[in-house]
Amino acid sequence: MAGQSDAELSLFSAEELEFIAEDEIVDIVPNLKMGPLNFISGDFGPFIPQIVAQVPLWLAVALKKRGKCSICPPQWMSVDKLTQVLEAERNSQEMSEQLPFHYVEISRLLFDHAHDDIPDAYMVSIKMVLPCRIMPWGFFKCFALLSSVQVRSLIEDIRDVRFHKVETDLEAFNGRTIAVKIKNLSAMEVNIVRPFIGRALQAFYKHDSPELIPDPERVPDRRPQVVQNAPRRQLRR
Amino acid sequence: MLTRNRIDGTGGFLFSDLSKHTASTLATMIHLRWRTELQLRLRNFLYTLGQSLHSDSLSFSRHKRRLLVNRLCFCSFRLRRLRSILSPYSLQPLLNMYGRKACELVKEFASVGKGQLTQYNSDLFEQVVAECSQHHLELQSLIRKMQEEGLDVQTARNADHYGALIHHLALVRNKRCLMAYVNNRAEIIRSLVWKIGSVLPKEIEEKLSHTEEEYFNKYSGELKKYMSKMELDLTVDMVPPKDPYIKVRVLDDIGDGIVLSDKTANFARHSIHFLKRTDAEQFISRGLMEELTG
């Protein structure tokens, strides 16, 4: 069907993941006065200038695009916090639990639409940050804004470290694996590893299942059955 | 079951050991059938494994990939047994065998990209159908022969019995391939209705058989009825919405007089418009407009 993501490859397209993440709630500081919005998806507002309001990300971005608010970056997006997270990710094989499920999509949306709202306060610790690899994530529209570049590359680093961990975890699978518990894996990470894990587990499952194991004692029973059937029914014509 | 992995030759039975001998000499080979089944299963497993490893979603280093393959292969001791049993058997099927044409037909379907259609190969299709009739004739004559010899067809296990069985199995396999061919094409035809609407472009129409064209028309009629009952056009909004308005550039002369949900406009070539996404999508999918971003 047109436009549907290929179910076998990845269940949700990048756009669909973003769509889901756009329902996450963020704080905004509106600069206009507007009555409450009674949406199908919930009631938001009223909006009073300089009074923080809580809205879904899509609404925040729409208002931001129209110049009607600034978005408060979530606390976890500060350089301090991200540096801590990166540190924690590097020091432990466990996934840090400090990032929200949609951290990749949220940060990307904020970088794309609200890069000027990621304030300097978020770059207090610029000197102590580890040598960052600035990964090409599209061309940055905002080179001047060091802080957001930095937050962005921190998020990239965290993503890399986490992926490495996922890979290592995958190697621990074996034929006995029937269910895999994954804690704190984010939506995007899940979506990427899903096709692989799904197929691998299915292959294990299939080749471990008893009725598929060709058991030499069982096969002779089965064969005559086929054999008997074919000619017998042919005769009925 | 007509799903794709089945048509790759991994379903039902495999005839790798059955070259085109006379049916009677094949009879002895039937005892090898369970071996063939093992072989099939291993192939199937390796295939799945290969697919998961080749999925580009995770970029494993070569070392890691090998590690993983080894682990997967040796995790189950049953698999190891399989490997030792199968090692003398080649995984390559022999060249001359029943069901080969049908297999070609299916392969031809699979040779183009996903969602693409090849020319309906009525020639090869009819050849496979003819092969089916031939199998049926031989099957009947073998059974007649057994009856003439006074054998109980239900219990007799002589060469003729196994010969008949081979013909039956070959026929069934051919049937599966033919059905897979038509059914998978039907699936693409359905997706075409979603993508291009109810009018078939000439280039696609030429690739379809007559019944396929009919099917296209019927399906698009059914879909329309369903959507009108739901009072919802399901063919728009294929990707999640962003802003209700998008900027588009007209690529071809569409002409004027097109009424959109909120305005009329003259869509001259190269003109740029700010349209509702739902209005623009149908033109974009037909290649008449492009979305401008940034």
Add this chain to the structure above:
Amino acid sequence: MASSSMDGSIPTMDEFEALLSTTDVELLKRAWRSEKASPEILRYDTDLVSRLTEQIQLMEETVEEKSTSGADPLSLSLYQMDLDRTLFLLRSYLRVRIQKIEKYMFHIRKTDELWNRLSKGEKDFTSRKGSSNLHAYAYRYYASLVFESNEFSCCRCIEDLKQHLEESVLSKLPENYQSVEKQSVISEEDDMVPEPRLDTFVLCRSKEYLSGIQLEDGPVDDRSKLFEMEPGVLYFICYKSIKPLVESGKIDLL
């Protein structure tokens, strides 16, 4: 992987999720995700869809009204966006279902449990009882009396496909091999009908603490083991094992 629980620092997302979970849009989003992730067709929530259709219509009228009365274009475009998002969700949900129904229509038709999960519209679209055309017409006539629906008449997706397969392939084969459901007359089961693979591994999350899940179809050695699920933690698991829990809504697929 990590086993420590959420600390107090960032509970907001979860809290809001719980807060928002009451809206129908949120419910539809869940249904949509589960439907996308599940290998077989899930129950169609008639009430939910009709509630949402009503809300959508209402919102469409409101937007219409506002646009003619020259209301604030900003809030108008925001309402439109909200409407578009809901519409997308509904359309995508219905599309995913149609896609699945089409793929397994012969299987769904002959399995009452699955057939009853379809909406009335979907049933009409797929249409039932096509073993012979006469039979089908009789059934439809009867059904049209029962449902008093004049639209019911000629929705016959299955018959279309069946007819197509019969004309293209089956009519050309020897007579014992002409069934669309069976390979040949000697097959005891319907071995030509595509069925969803219930041993697919799916990703799921439980809302509450669940214990004693029987992994009945797991590998031999683990068969007797009971499985526990902590709330909010993701698991990759064989769909077959948690099928009843998905159906009862205790577990969401994602």
